[in-house]
Amino acid sequence: MTAVESVSALGRWGRERVEGLGRSGRFVGDTLVATRDVRTWWPEATLHARALGVKSLPIALYIAVFTGIVLSLLASYSFTGAVPLYFVGTLVEKTITMELAPVLTGLALAGRVGANIAAELGTMKVTEQVDALETLAFDPFAYLVVPRVLAGTVMFPIVVGLSMVVGVAAGWVASILLLDISSEEFVKGLRLFFTTFDVRYGLVKSASFGTAVTWIGCMQGLSARGGAQGVGQAATSAVVYSAVVILVLDALWAVLWLLGSHP
Amino acid sequence: MKRTNDFSVGLTIIIGSFVIIAATLWVKQVDFGRERAAVTARFRDVGGAKVGTPVVVRGVRAGKIESMELSDSGFVLARMSLESSVGLPVDAIVLLNESSLFGEWQATITTRDAVGNDTEVIRQLAEAAGRPDVLPGATLPDIARLTAVAGRIAGDVASVAERVQVAFDEQAARELRGSLRNFAELSTVLAQTVREQSNNLTTVSSDVRGGVQSLLRSAELLRAVSERVDSSTSRGEVRRIVDDAAEAARQLRETGRRLLAISEQLGRSQDKLESFLANSDSVARKLNSGTGSLGMMINDPSLYRNADSVMRQLKVLLDDVQKNPRRYINLRIF
Numbered sequence: 001m002t003a004v005e006s007v008s009a010l011g012r013w014g015r016e017r018v019e020g021l022g023r024s025g026r027f028v029g030d031t032l033v034a035t036r037d038v039r040t041w042w043p044e045a046t047l048h049a050r051a052l053g054v055k056s057l058p059i060a061l062y063i064a065v066f067t068g069i070v071l072s073l074l075a076s077y078s079f080t081g082a083v084p085l086y087f088v089g090t091l092v093e094k095t096i097t098m099e100l101a102p103v104l105t106g107l108a109l110a111g112r113v114g115a116n117i118a119a120e121l122g123t124m125k126v127t128e129q130v131d132a133l134e135t136l137a138f139d140p141f142a143y144l145v146v147p148r149v150l151a152g153t154v155m156f157p158i159v160v161g162l163s164m165v166v167g168v169a170a171g172w173v174a175s176i177l178l179l180d181i182s183s184e185e186f187v188k189g190l191r192l193f194f195t196t197f198d199v200r201y202g203l204v205k206s207a208s209f210g211t212a213v214t215w216i217g218c219m220q221g222l223s224a225r226g227g228a229q230g231v232g233q234a235a236t237s238a239v240v241y242s243a244v245v246i247l248v249l250d251a252l253w254a255v256l257w258l259l260g261s262h263p
Numbered sequence: 264m265k266r267t268n269d270f271s272v273g274l275t276i277i278i279g280s281f282v283i284i285a286a287t288l289w290v291k292q293v294d295f296g297r298e299r300a301a302v303t304a305r306f307r308d309v310g311g312a313k314v315g316t317p318v319v320v321r322g323v324r325a326g327k328i329e330s331m332e333l334s335d336s337g338f339v340l341a342r343m344s345l346e347s348s349v350g351l352p353v354d355a356i357v358l359l360n361e362s363s364l365f366g367e368w369q370a371t372i373t374t375r376d377a378v379g380n381d382t383e384v385i386r387q388l389a390e391a392a393g394r395p396d397v398l399p400g401a402t403l404p405d406i407a408r409l410t411a412v413a414g415r416i417a418g419d420v421a422s423v424a425e426r427v428q429v430a431f432d433e434q435a436a437r438e439l440r441g442s443l444r445n446f447a448e449l450s451t452v453l454a455q456t457v458r459e460q461s462n463n464l465t466t467v468s469s470d471v472r473g474g475v476q477s478l479l480r481s482a483e484l485l486r487a488v489s490e491r492v493d494s495s496t497s498r499g500e501v502r503r504i505v506d507d508a509a510e511a512a513r514q515l516r517e518t519g520r521r522l523l524a525i526s527e528q529l530g531r532s533q534d535k536l537e538s539f540l541a542n543s544d545s546v547a548r549k550l551n552s553g554t555g556s557l558g559m560m561i562n563d564p565s566l567y568r569n570a571d572s573v574m575r576q577l578k579v580l581l582d583d584v585q586k587n588p589r590r591y592i593n594l595r596i597f
Contacts, residue, residue, distance in 0.1 A: 046268045046269045046272045046273075047268050049268075049272040050268045050271050050272050053272065053275060054271050054272060054275045057275070084363070093290075154276070155272075155275075155276075158275060158276055158279035158280070159279070161279050161280075161282070161283035162278075162279050162282060162283070164283070164286075165282050165283065165286045168286075190290060191290055191291075191292065192367060194290045194291065195315075196287055196291065199283065199287050203283075
């Protein structure tokens with residue numbers, strides 16, 4: 001490899017990295033611009049809200065139930081000894097509300113919703129349906145991306161909120177049935193350090209997860225190339241990137257809101 | 264289809280929102296439209312208490328702290344809402360304290376009697392008192408403060424231990440081992456001594472036992488005597504004895520007075536005697552020195568010899584007078 005080729009390879013590598021960031025930034029910008037075209041995305045919003053939110057409820061609540069049960073058992077196992085058992089309620093409430101319900105639900109929906117969006121839009125892309133929309137004077141961002149991102153942003157907190165309630169309730173029932181904790185003790189621990197900040201923190205975090213998952217799914221789908229293989233690759237990338245971004249956002253919110261604060 | 268989507272999504276949003284809000288309100292124990300009594304307390308410091316901290320009356324949760332604000336006089340005003348049926352005790356105070364070791368705080372409404380002799384709490388209450396519509400409050404030390412004190416003590420102990428470690432070198436260990444050996448020997452000797460002394464103590468104790476028995480007998484006798492004294496006092500003999508003693512004392516006083524007079528006379532006689540003796544001594548000195556007629560007569564042997572010669576001559580003369588009275592006696596009648 002000559003020196004010129006080496007320098008060119010380095011430049012290509014740098015360009016690809018920057019190109020990815022630029023493409024992402026341009027995608028976000030196009031999406032924001034497309035939100036002005038309300039008449040295009042509004043009729044599609046409830047369709048996607050149902051597909052992304054309502055139909056995701058069973059898997060989200062299923063995860064929440066088992067999370068609550070396992071968490072109460074884990075807390076009871078950990079607190080054996082000096083810590084009073086009513087702290088099981090405290091730990092279940094804090095952990096599910098602030099962390100497990102948003103993150104586990106987000107990861108589950110990243111697989112379900114992110115892959116679904118990426119596969120759907122990727123198929124449309126490789127079959128030139130997106131080009132057809134543009135030919136028909138439809139803005140693909142207003143018609144395909146905005147309703148999905150808005151549906152994800154609105155419905156994720158609803159799904160996660162219900163997961164919080166179901167998860168804590170499952171932990172409560174498990175504590176009564178499986179552990180030597182009375183209902184009053186669990187509720188005492190539940191109320192002990194509860195603040196509305198816990199719920200707000202979880203819901204805001206889940207909304208950001210919904211935005212990220214749907215946006216990554218849309219971007220990966222509309223970036224699909226080739227045939228079915230490209231669609232599969234886009235779906236896989238959407239899930240992987242969504243999971244990574246969810247964890248990054250989780251840490252970011254913790255740093256922004258929890259670091260140094262005493263609710 | 265679109266209408267179905269709209270309905271299901273709308274229903275999900277409504278149900279989800281309602282469930283989340285209702286659950287939050289239930290956990291926060293928010294009650295709408297329920298009559299509550301408001302009580303305000305004043306503290307110098309509220310410790311770890313915060314808005315929402317439960318308020319306890321006679322051990323039962325009766326409300327919570329609704330708000331806290333800094334007042335301009337260096338105090339913290341805490342407004343509490345209580346169930347309207349809860350009656351506050353007379354001379355009520357509010358104590359903020361930790362309800363467990365895990366950072367839970369509570370506000371306890373109680374009376375001043377519950378404070379006891381805790382001077383710090385009494386001082387805080389005295390500072391916070393003064394406003395008729397505000398209860399005085401005090402904050403009890405939290406576990407962190409107590410553990411901080413314990414931590415300082417532990418630090419001191421660690422410092423002492425470190426110094427001991429520095430001072431306890433190899434030589435000190437050898438000396439300590441030697442001291443321990445000496446102590447073991449000493450303890451052996453001490454044990455032997457104790458055994459011997461225990462035998463002595465046995466003997467002594469038996470003697471003491473005998474002495475105690477003697478004392479018991481003496482006490483018995485004393486008791487008998489006291490009984491007799493008691494019986495005699497009951498018959499009026501003591502009064503008689505006391506009267507006799509008084510008479511004896513009176514006579515003794517009279518005798519003393521007389522003795523005093525005699526001693527005064529004796530004193531005077533002594534003076535005279537001393538004067539007489541002084542004169543006699545003067546006479547004797549004169550006799551010894553041979554001064555005066557008598558001294559010269561006593562100290563001059565010639566006088567004795569003359570006197571003896573005179574006596575012999577007088578005897579001869581008497582014999583001669585007896586033999587020849589006519590020679591010497593010439594009796595004439597007319």
